[in-house]
Amino acid sequence: MIKTLIKRLWLVPVVLIAWELITKAVESPYFPPPTVIVSRMYEMWFSGPLILTDEAVDNFLPSIVRLIGSWGVAVAVGVALGVAIGRAAWLADYIDPLVEFARAVPPPVMFSVFLVLFTMGTQLQVATIVFGIVWPILLNSIDGARNVDRLQIETATVFGVPASLRLFRIILPAASPKIFAGLRLSVSLALILMIVSELKGSTDGIGYLLTIASANSDMPALWGGVVVLGVLGYVFNTLFLMVERPMLTWHRGARRTA
Amino acid sequence: MLEIDNLSHVYGDGPTRHHAIDGLNLSVAEGELLCIVGPSGCGKSTLLRSIAGLIKPTGGQVRVEGELVRQTPANLAVVFQDYSRSLFPWMSVADNVALPLRRKDMTKQQRREAAHEALESVGLAEAGRKYPFQLSGGMQQRVAIARALAYRPTLMLMDEPFGSVDAQTREDLEDLVLKVRGHHQMTIVLITHDIDESVYVGDRVVVLSKAPAHVVGDLKVALPGPRDQITTREHPDFVHLRAEVGRLVRGVASV
Numbered sequence: 470m471i472k473t474l475i476k477r478l479w480l481v482p483v484v485l486i487a488w489e490l491i492t493k494a495v496e497s498p499y500f501p502p503p504t505v506i507v508s509r510m511y512e513m514w515f516s517g518p519l520i521l522t523d524e525a526v527d528n529f530l531p532s533i534v535r536l537i538g539s540w541g542v543a544v545a546v547g548v549a550l551g552v553a554i555g556r557a558a559w560l561a562d563y564i565d566p567l568v569e570f571a572r573a574v575p576p577p578v579m580f581s582v583f584l585v586l587f588t589m590g591t592q593l594q595v596a597t598i599v600f601g602i603v604w605p606i607l608l609n610s611i612d613g614a615r616n617v618d619r620l621q622i623e624t625a626t627v628f629g630v631p632a633s634l635r636l637f638r639i640i641l642p643a644a645s646p647k648i649f650a651g652l653r654l655s656v657s658l659a660l661i662l663m664i665v666s667e668l669k670g671s672t673d674g675i676g677y678l679l680t681i682a683s684a685n686s687d688m689p690a691l692w693g694g695v696v697v698l699g700v701l702g703y704v705f706n707t708l709f710l711m712v713e714r715p716m717l718t719w720h721r722g723a724r725r726t727a
Numbered sequence: 728m729l730e731i732d733n734l735s736h737v738y739g740d741g742p743t744r745h746h747a748i749d750g751l752n753l754s755v756a757e758g759e760l761l762c763i764v765g766p767s768g769c770g771k772s773t774l775l776r777s778i779a780g781l782i783k784p785t786g787g788q789v790r791v792e793g794e795l796v797r798q799t800p801a802n803l804a805v806v807f808q809d810y811s812r813s814l815f816p817w818m819s820v821a822d823n824v825a826l827p828l829r830r831k832d833m834t835k836q837q838r839r840e841a842a843h844e845a846l847e848s849v850g851l852a853e854a855g856r857k858y859p860f861q862l863s864g865g866m867q868q869r870v871a872i873a874r875a876l877a878y879r880p881t882l883m884l885m886d887e888p889f890g891s892v893d894a895q896t897r898e899d900l901e902d903l904v905l906k907v908r909g910h911h912q913m914t915i916v917l918i919t920h921d922i923d924e925s926v927y928v929g930d931r932v933v934v935l936s937k938a939p940a941h942v943v944g945d946l947k948v949a950l951p952g953p954r955d956q957i958t959t960r961e962h963p964d965f966v967h968l969r970a971e972v973g974r975l976v977r978g979v980a981s982v
Binding site for chain 2: 621624628629631639645
């Protein structure tokens with residue numbers, strides 16, 4: 470256990486120490502040493518009464534809530550629409566061209582359009598994130614639902630499996646390896662779009678802190694924001710894998726023996 | 728029990744047109760175990776899919792218990808050749824067997840018991856919690872048979888059910904079919920390309936021509952029971968019948 474941990478993580482302190490030594494030697498204002506970044510982070514965010522300061526709570530929490538909320542909306546819309554399009558050929562004929570067009574639009578461009586369409590603040594940010602991350606979920610769900618093995622569908626037909634069971638016990642599980650591939654992409658995309666959506670017109674959030682720090686040329690704070698984002702990304706990805714792994718055990722098992 | 732009247736089916740149109748079945752007539756009595764043999768690609772699977780209501784034949788009629796087949800009859804079960812695709816890999820073995828029972832008026836407990844009983848009858852009482860991929864091919868096909876049995880069909884269709892397993896397993900599964908038909912009141916239609924198998928398992932063997940398929944031979948199998956892989960196969964009647972079926976399959980006139 471400890472041995473494997475050392476094996477996997479030995480590079481981290483090595484890089485940190487090297488970074489510290491090089492930045493101390495170079496003394497560039499744009500590249501503060503890690504110790505300076507950490508003490509600035511501590512001072513700003515982690516020296517509060519319950520570890521977190523008010524500034525941290527007021528900005529981290531809205532970001533995380535918006536991230537999770539938007540991801541939830543994107544998953545619900547993407548999977549529901551994707552499975553419907555994947556299973557109904559007539560629906561695909563209508564919607565496929567629209568999907569291909571809309572997903573080609575870079576989400577940051579849409580931010581300016583949404584700026585006009587939606588109220589400043591959470592509404593705008595959720596719209597931006599959802600629009601940015603729904604595509605990999607939607608496209609993978611379409612692909613997964615469309616390519617359910619014909620024999621599995623026929624088996625369900627022969628044994629008269631009712632429609633709702635067919636959806637939840639056959640089509641969704643059959644499509645789930647693909648759906649999860651889309652969800653995994655959307656998790657990392659969501660983090661990027663969360664920041665993008667907070668850079669303009671926002672009054673709180675990690676992206677907002679980054680804009681302030683950048684305006685004040687507060688490099689340690691800016692780097693501190695980067696560190697927080699890295700940690701958040703790592704945590705979300707780990708949580709995601711914890712959910713995905715048990716749900717796809719059958720898939721890995723079936724693939725190994727096939 | 729099963730009446731097939733002047734059945735025809737044509738796939739596609741134009742240059743890809745394929746005439747699979749042409750004017751096929753067949754009648755199966757209740758409780759019979761009928762084997763259908765024919766050269767590969769002769770339209771056996773098309774026939775089975777028409778009986779199961781999975782395709783709509785372009786001509787003729789199929790009746791199960793007097794009812795015209797438009798969709799899959801409620802009392803019909805199918806065992807497909809490709810067990811690895813017809814069992815659901817994300818469900819445990821017991822769930823696979825119990826799933827079709829959801830349409831029946833049964834409690835969860837009753838479904839579980841029925842699934843266990845069916846698994847027991849195919850010799851897999853201990854495998855309920857496992858997943859299909861953890862079982863060998865032959866065992867997976869036993870699960871597919873258990874699923875069909877638990878469903879308590881009056882008509883069971885088997886589409887080359889032992890085509891993807893090794894010879895030893897194949898014999899075991901043939902004997903399993905003979906065993907379970909004794910315990911359940913049902914009619915079985917088993918499709919195969921294996922001549923020996925059709926004679927060994929069937930009460931009656933129907934031979935199809937190559938595509939477009941129609942019936943070229945219909946033989947009663949009167950072998951002394953109980954059947955046994957060694958003694959039945961060396962019985963003079965068996966040897967004679969398999970030769971007869973073989974000639975019909977190859978399209979050679981019998982002598």
